[in-house]
Amino acid sequence: MRHQGAIRGAAQVVVVGVDARGMGLIRECLGTEAVLPAASTAYHQAREAVQAGHPNVVITGFDMDFEEAVRLGPLLQAEIPGLQLVAISERTDPERIRSAMRAGYREYVVLPEDSALLRQAVRESDLGGTASADQGQLISVVGSKGGVGATLLACNLAAELSPVYRVCIVDLDFSMGDVAAFLDLQPKSSLQDLMTGLTRLDSRMLSGSVAVHPSKVHVLAQPTELLADEHVSGEQVLQVLTVVADAYQFAVADCGCRIDEATLTTTAVSDLVLLVCNPDVPSVKNAWRRLQLMEHQGIDKGAIRLVVNKWRKDTELSLADIEKSLSVPVAASIAYDDETCMAAINAGRILRDINKRSPVVSDISAMVSLATEGAIRVEAPRSEKKTFGWLFK
Ligand SMILES: Nc1ncnc2c1ncn2[C@@H]1O[C@H](COP(=O)(O)OP(=O)(O)OP(=O)(O)O)[C@@H](O)[C@H]1O
Ligand SMILES: [Mg+2]
Known part of the structure; x- marks a missing residue:
């Protein structure tokens, strides 16, 4: 997993004691440069939030409770040495500024005037400082649109990977997650159960929550019953992913095709993002939109691998067409084999157990090198001009 809780080139931020207006100003100022929480944390919960979230930066409001904000400075520094502390206020008062500095705050900002200062402080935070060297790789599997095969590829x-590595699939499709069904598992507890007990979350609690498939793949599943209107914050997801990445060598996140806080956060901290599309125009169009979004998020292009699933010789678009349209090389193509895939899904088994001679099995097996050679970089084909026009005609 990339920096514990940090986007490539962006920082993980905890905000303390700031009202809704202040949160809006911070959001406006930092945009995609930082992983921001959905809401501010109360002063009395700040230490807990820092312990759980391992942020690079804490932005503390000085207007709601000045004394509490000052008192927190050294306490938060003690939690994470080198943590970047920023004071935020609506007032410039020399005495307050001095108190903030004495309490370890690196900057004292008034927004929107000091936006550049805040951005600078966040950029200079020690992004690598909180990462754990022993953390496993996080691989996100993202569908360019519904039904492209994200879940099937994530499971298989x-x-x-599972004969050699400790692997856990995290089902992040909060509306219709079906990893457990694909693997015929009846998990006793779910990702949601973990999220409700985040303050107690550790490897022991995690191991009590995963379901284990005979292939040795562990699964952190969605609940069997559908939950209406489930909002999950990026911070919650980060906490779970951090514990999973600490416990497993590979965490494979099935992000489906939804764009929500959970999946955006997950792709941002992934070592590898497998963007899955099919060789048809709507799917490739959406892959392009997804690539744009990821670029906007600041995700390094070198971490993204384009995977073309359901590939047949007679498909509408050739691999060369797709590469040309997206200006991204196809890192893997997976053959179309409806019979084997349907049989595997209906039996809740993996593809290899249904038909190990299927080309879909050998193609997915070849994808293992994408995961294990995470450091390889694929150069995008040169494109002098935008080549996508022809596809939209
Ligand atoms: N390589 C393949 N060859 C033939 N059929 C495939 C292939 N990959 C996936 N499928 C089929 O496509 C359908 C959708 O697969 P899957 O549920 O994995 O997609 P998804 O992207 O997770 O969809 P959703 O958006 O519903 O989460 C399934 O019926 C599956 O059998
Ligand atoms: Mg799915």
Whole structure:
């Protein structure tokens, strides 16, 4: 997993004691440069939030409770040495500024005037400082649109890795997650159960929550019953992913095709993002939109691998067409084999156990090198001009 809780080139931020207006100003100022929480934390919960979230930066409001904000400075520094502390206020008062500095705050900002200062402080935070060297790799599997095969690929890639590595699939499709069904598992507890007990979350609690498939793949599943209007914050997801990445060598996140806080956060902290599309125009169009979004998020292009699933010789678009349209090389193509895939899904088994001679099995097996050679970089084909026009005609 990339920096514990940090986007590539962006920092993980905890905000303390700031009202809704202040949160809006911070959001406006930092945009995609930082992973921001959905809401501010109360002063009395700040230490807990820092312990759980391992941020690079804490922005503390000085207007709601000045004394509490000053008192927190050294306490938060003690939690994470080198933590970047920023004071935020609506007032410039020399005495307050001095108190903030004495309490370890690196900057004292008034927004929107000091936006550049805040951005600078966040950029200079020690992004690498909180990462754990022992953390496993986090691989996000993202569908360019519904039904492209994200879940099937996530499950079967994990199954290919599992003879050698400790692997856990995290089902992040909060509306219709079906990893457990694909693997015929009846999990006793779910990702949601973990999220409700985040303050107690550790590897022991995690191991009590995963379901284990005979292939040795572990699964952190969605609940069997559908939950209406489930909002999950990026911070909650980060906490779970951090514990999973500490416990496993590979965490494979099935992000489906939804764009929500959970999946945006997950792709941002992934070592590898497998963007899955099919060789048809709507799917490739959406892959392009997704690539734009990821670029906007600041995700390094070198961490993204384009995977073309359901590939047949007679498909509408060739691999070369797709590469040309997206200006991204196809890192893997997975053959179309409806019969084997349907049989595997209906039986809740992995593809290899249904038909190990299927080309879909050998293609997914070849994808293992994408995961294990995470450091390889694929150069995008040169494109002098935008090549996407022809596809939209
Ligand atoms: N390589 C393949 N060959 C043939 N059929 C495939 C292939 N990959 C996936 N499928 C089929 O596509 C359908 C959708 O697969 P899957 O549920 O994995 O997609 P998804 O992207 O997770 O969809 P959703 O958006 O519903 O989460 C399934 O019926 C599956 O059998
Ligand atoms: Mg799915």
